[in-house]
Amino acid sequence: MARTVIIEEHGGPEVLKIVDRDVGEPAPGEIRIRHQACGLNFIDCYQRSGLYPMQLPHALGMEAAGVIEAVGDGVTHLSVGDRAAYAAALSGAYTEARVMPAAQVCKLPDGISAEEGAAMMLKGLTVQYLFHRTTPLRAGDTILFHAAAGGVGLIACQWARSEGLRLIGTAGSDEKCALALEHGADACINYATEDWPVRVRELTDGKGVDVVMDSIGKSTFGGSLDSLKPLGMMISFGNASGAVEAFNLGILAQKGCLKVTRPTLFAHIADPAVCREMAAMLFGKVLSGDVKIRIGQRFPLEQVADAHRALEARSTTGQTVLTL
Incomplete structure (x- = not known):
């Protein structure tokens, strides 16, 4: 079981609920990841509010970082025990653990913390495509x-x-x-x-x-x-x-x-090989010191509604993460 943030209706931050969900085992092409931190983004607010409608009930969150717990058949770029991070079109990152497609999950280099990984993937890959692919x-x-x-x-x-x-x-x-x-x-x-x-x-x-x-x-x-x-x-x-x-x-x-x-990020990272190329450039910028990931706010998972309020009020600076 894993604590997971879901919505059962569209609306304000008050519709966010935390429930216990079965995690399960990965099918071919999937992995199970135990999260250490989750990132917040405006797209999460758009999905919650209904600006980007979702079939309900639905879990929220597009990026996170953690450790690979299990690997399904056919997954070759990740192994059990690897540190990993992702931005993925399939929402559901606001959780302690999940099973998900492996295609956009990237091995996280040593020298980049889990919190940094969770905070940087969607936003950093966005900057990569803005500067190099648009x-x-x-x-x-x-x-x-x-x-x-x-x-x-x-x-x-x-x-x-x-x-x-x-x-x-x-x-x-x-x-x-x-x-x-x-x-x-x-x-x-x-x-x-x-x-x-x-x-x-x-x-x-x-x-x-x-x-x-x-x-x-x-x-x-x-x-x-x-x-x-x-x-x-x-x-x-x-x-x-x-x-x-x-x-x-x-x-x-x-x-x-x-x-x-x-443009949208997920059109750019739909090809797994391209996604990993983009991530490699992002990781290189961070490891070289050219880009430092500034985490301005941390909220425990239980305070996810407060995190959404802060984001929508534009009272945040830098990246915001949910801690587990």
Whole structure:
């Protein structure tokens, strides 16, 4: 049996329940993993609220780290006793142990703790595809990155610095801006006190940025388009403020032949070999010291509702983990 967080209806954090569930044995292509820590992400809130509807009842959580307890037939990249971490499309990571497909589970190198592994997989692999699999980036390019002091943002700030990219961040307080700057942002704009699209133009001598990476969604989409230079790329990869509303595609031509994409991590890691290649690059960034995983908040599994409230209130910095 394993304590597991589930929802039986969509709603606020109050719908999160902890139940005991049978774990079972892995079938071919599966593993059983005993978790040591679980990561939290905005997608968990989207699934809980119903923005991303799920068949109910359903377990929540997309990333975790722990130790492999059993391996099904056909699994060759993992062995019993291996330390491992994952981000996986099949939710259910908020649990003490689970049986799951092995395809996206990666062996965790020595030198990276279980808490770091749980905190970094979904967010770090997201940064990897934003910087290396979405649009060509060259040293000297300028990126506007929203929520630069969040879990994805702090990794992105460091990743950009390690590759000679100029990252302009936005955040909701002076303290969060300072944190982004500390982690490698070239500049950070407090959107609570500044007209951030105007400030972006000032910081780029009126030219705009090459790429916007926007996980906020509805409230920032228009300003993000206004911050791009002609032929720039808008990467909308999240909906923290709500889903982006429908808009006239002709606006992209009017603003300088802009490009827009809406990627998801799970499309990128669907191929297990690609997933492990992406993870190897992420692990390399962390082991080299180019990227440090900052865990800003820890909640015991029993306080998962409080963790969701903190995440949705944007009162967190860096990564948040559930401890077991």
